Amino acid sequence: MAAATASRSGLRSALPLLAPAYLWMTVAIFLPLSAMVFFSFMTELPLSGKPWAFTLGNYAAFFSQSLYLTLLLASLRLGLEVTLWCIVIGYPAAYVLAKVLKGRSREAIFLLVILPFWSNGLVRIFSWAMVLREGGILDTALNAVLPFKINIDLMYSYPAVIIGLVHSYVPYMVLTCYLTLQAIDDSLIEAGRSLGASRLQVLKRVIIPLSMPGLVAGAALIFVPVVGSFMEPRILGGRTGTFYGTVIEDQFVAVFNWPLGAALSFILLAVVLVILAVASPVLKRAA
């Protein structure tokens, strides 16, 4: 495998080792993404047997029917809300992990926070369905404790979608913020304090600015997949769970309007790329 070529530097000696991996990614990722752009300008898929022609109709559909734009905005709002909740919940946790806990307990708890992230997302969303539905665990537990009868049925609602998504993505925020917070030299914090700054001032003027790359990285890593989510809104949102992602899913598995689906996907891709481009200067500074 590692060819017997002498280790003369250059593309020629790198090529035999590089080509298989990059060819594979080209065939299965880069060409499909290009093909999607191409198909989004067609009336029918070329191989479907039906006659096809180039058209701008799929994009016209997006801009002429307010439904798609409304759903895209709803998805962007969902992404924003989930990201904000993840910051509110995840940042303090990252701070405690980086600056309060020490030694082995820090390592163990860090691992515990990150671990669920690597387990199956679908299954974790499903586990919330059991907690949130009427007659589910939350309902039963609260009614057992409270003296009056209440009905908790969060299932198939917007809050359920938010809870499920925050649960799925908050470990990302903890991870990225932890990495930048940990790199802050404790003496900087002490210096600020000894010069008379209050805890809040140190937080605002020293800690948050220095950990900004982690916050931005976490926000980008959460916002982008949430805007494209469809499985979570489907399972936890029910009929209220119609978002941009679920509409794209429908075009491919229910309505079978692939060219329109491709156009909608490509619009989403463009939005995602703009967001990543905006975030990248901050990320580069961190690297």
Add this chain to the structure above:
Amino acid sequence: MATTRILEWLGRLYIWLLLAFLYLPIIIMALMSFNVSPFYQLPFEWTTEWYASLWQNDQLIAATWNSVEIAVITTIICTVLGSAASLALYRNEFRGKKFLQALLFPPIAIPWLITGTAMLIFFFGVGIGRGLHAILLGHVALALPYVIVVVSARLQTFAPELEEAARSLGANQWQVTQRVTLPWIMPGVIAGGLFAFAVSFDQFVVSYFLATPGQTTLPVEIYAAIRKGFTPEINAVSTIIIVVSMALMLLTARFFKFGGEK
């Protein structure tokens, strides 16, 4: 400093609350998979009936085997191709190297919904079609960047002088790679392989668009079952999956540290 101590105590409490938020639903699901009532009614009565009925569900078992097979093949292909690419990127300087390294990030950063639908269109368009082979093709492409990034990180800790020394002692390129470089990067290769396995085994979105009714993976089958309604059997199989994937990640974490520090 009394305030400091109170704040630290609150901080610890907060972390435990977060852990409760993260783990409670999973624990409840696991408990309910052992509950007699199929409608998750309390009081809790112990049973293993749902696990037993899993064995009777041929569709679920077939999908499980598909998932395992695809994950294992993905792992093998990705570790071989990914390690080779990492070595090539490490050893050689050439124009466009930065570009090739930058190309690793779109597959990680672009939502799987977009990648998955794009694969569906392209594979259908060029005649590859859908099914297990298409799922495998997609999984390898998704997991490769992770493997290359992880193995490259391990290679950063490698001292090139070791290769020089081996060469000056008369070893040829193949011997240098096999006897010096590979043993050194092995923890990275193993961690990368576990990553690849996890990416494939837990992959839902891309598999979902590439699956056909007879040729599906476990997550796709579970999604279909959830949309039909709740059943305790899904709880049971979900519990098994979550235990397997968490165990796998604990294993990865061990190798990762081993790779990072020594």
